[in-house]
Amino acid sequence: MTGFRRLAALMMAAFALLTLMTACATRQHSPVPVVPDDPASAFPAKVSLPGGQPVTLLQQPKRIVSLSPSATETLFALGAGDQVVAVDKFSNYPANAPRTELTGFTADAAAVADKKPDLVIAPDNATQLAEGLKVVDVPVLLTPSAASLDDAYQQIQVIGQATGHGNQATAMVQKMRSDIADIVAKTPKPPQPLTYFHEVSPDLYTATSQSFVGSVYSQFGMVNIADPAGGPFPQLSQEHVVQANPNLIFAADTKCCGVNAAAIAARPGWNTVDAVQRHHVVELDDDIASRWGPRVVDFVRAISNAVGKAQQG
Structure with a gap:
């Protein structure tokens, strides 16, 4: 990965870092109800x-x-x-x-x-x-x-x-809150909390529960394998990820760096990871997974779909 691409990926995560194209997450957020402009x-x-x-x-x-x-x-x-x-x-x-x-x-x-x-x-x-x-x-x-x-x-x-557009903002926030609460409530609850790894870049920079991204995953009671590393955006080692054996891997570097499920499965030793063996590697849209605008609802929906599939086997 070039230095520029790594920097861009980290910026998007820290911006979120700055700035789920799966079939399960292609739906866009619902339109905000039409309300009058502010006077x-x-x-x-x-x-x-x-x-x-x-x-x-x-x-x-x-x-x-x-x-x-x-x-x-x-x-x-x-x-x-x-x-x-x-x-x-x-x-x-x-x-x-x-x-x-x-x-x-x-x-x-x-x-x-x-x-x-x-x-x-x-x-x-x-x-x-x-x-x-x-x-x-x-x-x-x-x-x-x-x-x-x-x-x-x-x-x-x-x-x-x-x-x-204050009136529109109020309506948007109300709808986002409602949509997210509804998605989370309808997501099947696993008997044990699922563990996950959120990949920001191929050199294994990630986002912990201290980040905005991590706070979204926390809505589902999931356990972030990066949390012991400390800080919001640490870099993990290959050994850390493999030994942590996450149930789910979310790749948020598909657009910036061309990462996909096949590329992750091909990494040395990763074929033993539960998420890889059970085909629970989720390819996210980098932008949706790093920004805190209205499309965060789509990010929540992508996580919900992944959690549901993980419980089906």
Whole structure:
């Protein structure tokens, strides 16, 4: 795996890291119920996220730049797509998002200001960018990586409030909560908790229960074999995975790195792993499995399908 691909994969996981194409998970999330836009009187508005500086918006933004793939998905799902004039290179969903070569990690204030934005949404480590745009009076909403579903819901609400789609955000969050609760409730409960390994990159970087991804798996009472390694995104050894013998393996590096069930089964010693022997290697869509936008429902559904199949033998 090249250094660039490894870095990209880790960024997507930590972004989530930044940024289940199986037959069981091809369904898209249900549309949000149609609700009226926020009234013009909703502005000026002051919005903020935990740990971040409050952002004041004098009027509804009409030229939004999103440097976060999760935020981009949220904006379009909320109906704010027409307000988005540019997104970062990793924002590949939806397909009609106006992608550029900008990134939340390297974009400078001049390059972003050239898009003439009246709101920029960026990851919370883009503080230098935020300071630069402050000089030209461009508000910047810095969004931290979500650590839980509640964090994800809160970001959706704040993005909705900041863009004049607060009502839609409330409806979306309510539906996400309901859909996820329903999926989890209908998933058969195994007699013993299933163990799993979530692969972020072929060199065995992973996500523990301390990460957003891990918090989603936790909804099903599953045990993460990486948790003893500590931290949210450790790198495991081949021996660790083989000895832990997980019941399920989730490959979240299918798009970035071409990993699939056959490639995992061909690794030295992995043919003894329970998940490989029972054909319980799940090929996920990297993006769906690393972002905390509205498609997290599809991620939950993919996990549910895998848990159900694992109990069938």
